[in-house]
Structure formats: structure tokens, C-alpha cells
Amino acid sequence: MKMQSAWEIAEGVRKGSISAVEIVEEFFERIEKHDKEIRAFITVSKDSAIQQAKEIEKKRREKKLGRLAGVPIAVKDNICTRGIETTCASKILKGYIPPYDATAVRMLKEEGAVIIGKTNLDEFGMGSSTEFSAFFATKNPRNLNHVPGGSSGGSAAAVAKGLSAVALGTDTGGSIRCPSAFCGVVGVKPTYGLVSRYGLIAYANTLEQIGPIANNVIDAALLLSCIAGHDPHDSTSIGENKDYTKFNSSAKKLKIGVPRQYFGEGTQKAVSDAVWRAIKKLEGEGAEVEEIDLKSVGYALASYYIIAMSEASSNLARYDGLRYGFQDSSGARDWSTLFSKDRKAGFGFEVKKRIMLGTFALSAGYFDAYYLKAQKVRNLIIQDFQRAFKKFDVLMGPTMPTTAFKLGEKTVDPLAMYMSDCDTVPANLAGIPAASIPCGSSNGLPIGLQIMATPFEEGKMLNVAKTLEDILGVYAE
Amino acid sequence: MKGISREDVRHLAWLAKIELSAQEEETLSKQMADILNYFKILDKIDTKSIEPAYHVREVKNVFRPDEPRKANPDEILKLAPAKKGRYVKAPKIV
Amino acid sequence: MKDDLGLKIGLEVHCQLTVLKTKLFCSCPSNYRGEDPNTNICEVCTGMPGTLPVLNEKAVEAAVKIALALDCKISESMNFFRKNYFYPDLPKNFQITQYDKAGGSPIAKEGLVETIAGIIRIRRIQLEEDPGKLSYEGTIVSSPISLVDYNRAGVALVEIVTEPDLKSPKHAREFLQKLRSILEHIGVCDGSLEGAMRCDANVSLFGGKRVEVKNISSFKEVERALNFEITRQKTMANVAKAEGMETRHWDDVRRVTVTLRVKEAEEDYRYFPEPDLVPITISKEYVADIRKRMPELPDGRKARFVKQYVISEEIAGVLVGEKLLADIFEESLRTRMASNLLGSWLAIDILGYLNRSEKTLADMKFKPKDLAELARKVEKKELTENTAKSVVIKAIEQGKSTFEFAKEGAAITDEKSIMDAVKEVFEANPKAVEDAKSDPKAINFLMGQLMKATKGRADHELARKTIEQAITAGS
């Protein structure tokens, strides 16, 4: 099946060779046909999508079409969409209809994108396999016995299967890159501050960003161009509005650093082989490649989980069932009991565990040993990256140490699940941009190569990604 | 660090306002101890002279002008599961 | 209160920055008074998932003004922290506030306020958001439910924390009065608005554990609540029951403090830096600029009143105790100098009446210049002081904007009429007339009778002179 790319759809709709309504209907047909087995979507918003598509048709006559005119887009279900149920894959938000659009969603709508539905995730983004969704697990479209990765598993699976042209994901510790690697698509975690977090339902504020998931680098760059930029609603947003779709594909003189720590003992041989093969091809095109040490990266995982859980314990306090969301109806006699019952029934076990650990790490007696310590280690990691980027344009390594694992393989051992994030979390701690692009496969399961760059150098990073994609081709089964 | 006792788990659950079943308490005290034990890896690094990176970007002084804007209160109030008139209804306080 | 009780009182005063047009972190109007419940809300101040706070620029300026007025050290850089605890009036179940540990820096520290009973040290002042408002069906204890209104949630507060320097419940009230006047003079908080200034009090006796009394919503209530709490603690001490650290709620309907069900202790609040807000630098130039624009404060104004208008320290002190009162005083004076008369009317008679009748200066509908005109008439002896004062009180009582004199209400200033009245009084009180020849006190009695007979309209000085002359003549 030859998939139409997002930029081709937008161009066609603008020129009038493609009807926005027809293309949207085509995608809904595919969803109806395939989503029964993939289960990428929590909510499908067909009526409002068709309505949106009709309005785009109207606007075409007035020649006022945006850069994503008529492009069907799936939005991860932890990003607020006004009037469309947004659940974070949690029982506690079942039925929640946001009274506002996330800034990224508003920007996409302004560019003519059509929201076709909300995609599955690990509850509140807490997981790496999309198995911790309170509703159902999403399956990897490349092999239904395997996980799609997470937490943006629904978005990556939808794009990989062609149920949506592009998708928005969110990345707190790898949640865009991990499923992109596992499903064989392109995923970009932007620099912290480039894309507004307004309307992204917080898991860990200082780590996360909204970013694109696409079938090819141009689509990812186009989507990123449409959502990047400063937002007065987000005090930490400082991004500029830039066009990332102007590529200059050349690897000449490109300085690539390859940190040894990204090829640790848990890394599958097939993965490191595929990644190295790709890097060697760039070297063949004139890039300069050097292996380096990023020692502090070995501490990233612990630092990451302490910070993420601590922030989460506070962020998720608001779900008490009073103003919105699930409320227990057994007649609690006082507010404290009611809150405790709402949260007992509303949260899944993994979420409870992270809230409990975060509550612990912020407690008066343990704050210094955990939260403060983790933030100091984070500073060391930032400094390590800064040193490396003095010498290199980009750093490269595997996105994930393995290919997609089997459904159920890691759900019983929380630490094993956490460990699979070892290569993605450093970029979140350092706040740098990172992308995953397909670079091969093993036993029919895709392998992702990770490219990291210095803050706000998404242009450079995507240029390298495009060069690599030109060499390797988009992922094909 | 000592392990996480059932008492610790109960106190944390009270602070976090999560009612736990006996089974959950049991599993949590074990899993939390394992995870906290893993976090001890950070003790290996000397961070005495390092500042914490509370904010990853060095952004300062972000403000909003003091200009009022009327929002969408009815759309918000509609979301509350229990109401009495225009009040959000909650159980008793003391 | 005697010192041997070992009484220590500290206050945490929450002052709403009523000068702001919007809330602290969202664009909802900050004035929620008189609005229907839950109409003054948006997705930010109700803690909808995904929303983020953005700081109101003017809030920093208002807080810096307070810091300057209270002689505080202003931080060069400040940041916000989350204070984590659950409560139905707290939309996010954490409060965005400031903190002085763990790398936290509130906007200012270490200030002081001078009161008649001594200096009160200010520990710190900080910017924070107000919670929503809970109401009950009946009292907090008897109500089976609570009703939440988020209109107030997110309104900018400055919390002013004192050291435990207050010596008595009365002293606490004096301090609060002074603080209110300061805030009104700098124009950031209108203390006359219901709930604009509220406080929590920490009380301990005999070196016992601290008890925190929450929910005190007015200055009168502060004195009442503290008196109740001190008596309660004394009784507890007498029966040798140890006081644990406790939080109690002031029930202003029943006028008792009641214990709140187990509440988080300070160490349970899990303070950490608010990740969604960035640090704020407060430059020396910024502070200097605000300092330049600072208005006159009550202490300075009092000194000026004494000097400029030649009135007593006491009267001046009372006048500046309330900005509006001092404003009325000065505004009146623009028309005519009668400073002592006006000063004592305002500081003693009018204020006394307002307090007795639970009214406020806002209930005075007439113009200050009309008040000054009355004073001028009294000075020119066209009116007796008593008549003037009773007309003024009547105007306040009836909410009138003009003064109304009874038909026969004009002052009696002609000697003939006074003499006639004196004769009548002498005839009715022969014993007193006799006594007055040897005891000057009896003259006062006769004066009283005369004023009664003339309904207070007799010119005071002339009447006394006439009585004295008549007695001397008769002896």
C-alpha cells in the first residue's frame, strides 16, 4: 500500500486535486477496517472531522488554506481538544470534555489539519508499551504479538498502519521516540520550550514536550513547523516560529559523536549493528564519526524517574473527582474519604505507584536525598551534553536498546520496563531535541536510530534525518 | 535507606489521598523498596558543588499583563459531577 | 494579658491585592464580590488538566510596595513553590506560593512595623494564590455537605508573616489596624472589603505547643478568637492536659475554635519549585523606581498632621489609623482651618459612633467640605458644637448627604434668650444654685440642665459665662 504523505495531501487539497472530505473519509474507512485489531484509537471523531473537512473545502474557494490543509491527524489522548473527550487513558478522566484546545491543537486547526481521533497511551503517559492504558492495549502493526512501545503507542501505531497521515505524541522520557522506533516511523521530541505545553496534560512538567510522529522526515518537519513557537500561555515556552521543511541534504563535514554509553549491555546486537551500519553510511557520504564517552548518562534513568515521579505526584493531585472526572458514588462521609475513593478507583496501579514514590521523594526527610540529588545529577548530564556539542553537530545511537518486546513481557517487572528507557531519557533531562528514524529491522520488527542535537537546532537535526532517510529509504516491511 | 514498611506506605497513601487494598499495600511496599534501592545508584556521584537544574532553560521574568478576560464558566461548571445550584458540592469538612 | 502566661502570638495575614484587575495566574477578574457562584472562573483557576499559570505583572509591583512599606529586605530574585495538600477549596490540590528553604526565595524578608505597644518584626512576605470559598448549610461542624465556589480561587494574596511579637489579643488588633492603614495608604489592598484581609493566628501559652487558629475574617474576630483560644488553653493547662501541635478553625457563628480533623504538618507539604513558572529578578533599579513613587505612609502622615495642623498626637494617630478618615480630615481642611474641632469630631465622636453602631466611614454620605462648613459655623458661634455633632450623627444614621436642622434647631447665641433659660433652670434647681456658690462642680450640673432645657442649642461658652455671672451676682 502506497501511503500518501501529509505534505502531498496538503498540496493536493490546496491545488484542488484532492478533496479534503474524500481524503478524510478514506482514512476513516481504513480505521474502520484495521483499528479493531490495532486498537490505536480511544476516540474517533468522525462527525467533527467531516465538518472540519467541509469547512476546508469552503475555504479553498476563498484561497485561504493552511500548510496542513485537509491533512488527517491523530492526537494523543493526553492533549486537550475542545469538545472531544480527552481521557489520558485513565478511568479518572473518562468522559472528560476539555473546555479549551491545547495551543498545539489550535495551531494545527489554524493550518487546516483535521483531527480524526484521540489515540491510546499508557495512563497519563506512564509507561513504555501502551499496555498501561486503563482501557486496552494497543498492538504493534508490524507484529500484533508485540507492543507498539509507549507511551504514545496509539499515535505511532496509527501512523504506521496508515490510519492517520500524521500524529501528535508527547515525550516525557522517550514517549514519542520509543513507539516511533518500535513501529518504524519518524518521531521528534523538540527542544524543551520549543512547543507550548499549554493543554498537554502534565505528567512531568520539566521534561515533556509535544512533538510530531510521521511516516517520513518531511511530514515530521512540516508538522513541527506548524506547532513550534512562543505561547504566552506557557511561561517556559521560548521557541521561535521557524520553517523546518527546507532541507539541504548533505553529510559532508558533518561531525557525529557516538556515545559508547548508548550501546550498553542490554542492547541487542541486531540493534547496535543496524545503527552502526547507518552511521557508517553517513561516514561514507563524508561525515566525520567519533566514539565518545558521556559518563553521566549512566545515572540518567534514576535521575529521570525521581524527577518524573515527584512532579507527577503533585500534577496528579488535582484529580479528586470534584470539579471533573470520576467521582465515587458510595456516599463517602467526608471529603478526604471521597478523594481517596475517587483516586482508588480512578487510577491504575502503575500510576498509584508513581504517585506514591513521588510523594516519598518530595517528603521533608527525603527531599535532599532524592529530588534535590536527582536535579543536581540532571545538571551534570546537561553539562556533559554541552561539552559534547562543542565538538559535534549531532550525537547518534539507538533509540531503544531492543526491538519491540512481546505483549505482557515486562508488565510484571517494573524495573525491567523502566530500564528500556535508558537511551531516551537523557535528552529529556538535558532538554535537547532528539529524533528517532527507522534504520532497519530484525525479525520483522523495526529498529530506530536516535539523533540528538543542541537546543533549538531542530533544523540541523532534521537535515541529518532527511539525509539518512534519503540513503536508507522510509521503513518498509 | 531502610525498606518501605507497610506503615510508610499507609502514611504516603494518606498524604496522596489514595485508598489502597491490602494486596496493593503489600505489592507496593515491595516494588517501591526495589525501585528506591535502584535510585541509590545516585549516591555514587559527588554533587556537593553542583547546583540543581530545576529549570532546564534559563528563562526569567515571564509575565502576563493585568488585563481581564471573561472565560467560559458554564462550560467548566458543567463538568462537575455533583452540584447544588451553581455550587460544586463536596462532602462535609469536619 | 499578664506576661507570666508566657503568651506568644504570631500572625499570618493574608491580604488580597484588590488593586489588581485580574487574578494572580490567570486573566479572570480579581473582583469576585457580588458575583454568582462559579461565574468568575476559567480553565486555569479551576485547575483543568493541561492548564498553566502565567504571573500577573502588576502583582510583583504591588508586593514590592508592601515590602517597602514594611521595611523589608527585598529579594534580588524570587521564585514560586508548590505547597502540596488536599482540600476541597484548592482546585489543583496544591497552592502556588513562595518558600524560604530548599532554594526558595520569597519576595521579601525581615521587616518591621511599629505599634504603640512595641515593634512587630515581620519574618517574611510572600505572593500566593487564594483558594476558593467553602460555605456550609449551617455551621462547619453541623453541615452534612460543603459547597464550593471557585470565584475567589487564584486571586492574588500577599501573605505577611510576623514573628511571635504580639503581646495580647488587643495588641494583635492594633497591629492589624495599623497594617490595614499602611496597605490602604499604598493603595494595594482595600481592607474595607469583606475577606480582603484575613488572618491565621499562632498562639502558645506557658511555652506549650503552638496552636494555629485559622479562618479569622475580621479584626474584631481576631481579638475574640484569640481571647477564646487563650482561655481555652489556660483551662486545658489547669487540668494538666498537654497541648499538641494543633490546627483549629474559628467558628465565627458560634464564636468558638474547633479542632480540624488530622491535618498535614508543615513537613508533609512537600514543597518543591513550581516547574511551570520561571524565576523573577527584582532589580535595584526596579525597586528604586517604585520607592520613588511610594505615597506617604501613616507614620509620616501622623507626624505631618501634628506639625501642620497643630493637633494632638493622639488625635492624629487615630486619624491616620484609617486612610479614609485621614483623607476626610485633610479634605475638610481645604476649605477652612478648624483642625482641632474637625480632628476630634472625626477621631472621637464620629468614629465612636461608627464603632458602636457597626457602621463604617463608607456610611458617611455627606461631603467633607460640608463637615468643614459646620465646623466653621461652630467657630463663628452660629451653632453650638453639640448641635453640630448631633446633626452629623443623624446624617450618618439616616444615610443623608446633607445636614438637616430642626426648625428650632439653630443655636441660641443671643444673651437675652440665654439669660431667660438660665433663670428658668435656677428656679427649678435652687439647691444646686446654693451649692454652686461653694462647689464649682455644681456649675456643671446646672450647665447640663441648661443644655437639656435648650435641647443642646445654647451656646456653650456664653451659657457657662452667664451661669457663672448669675451665681457670683447672687452670692
Ligand SMILES: [Zn+2]
Ligand atoms: Zn481564571
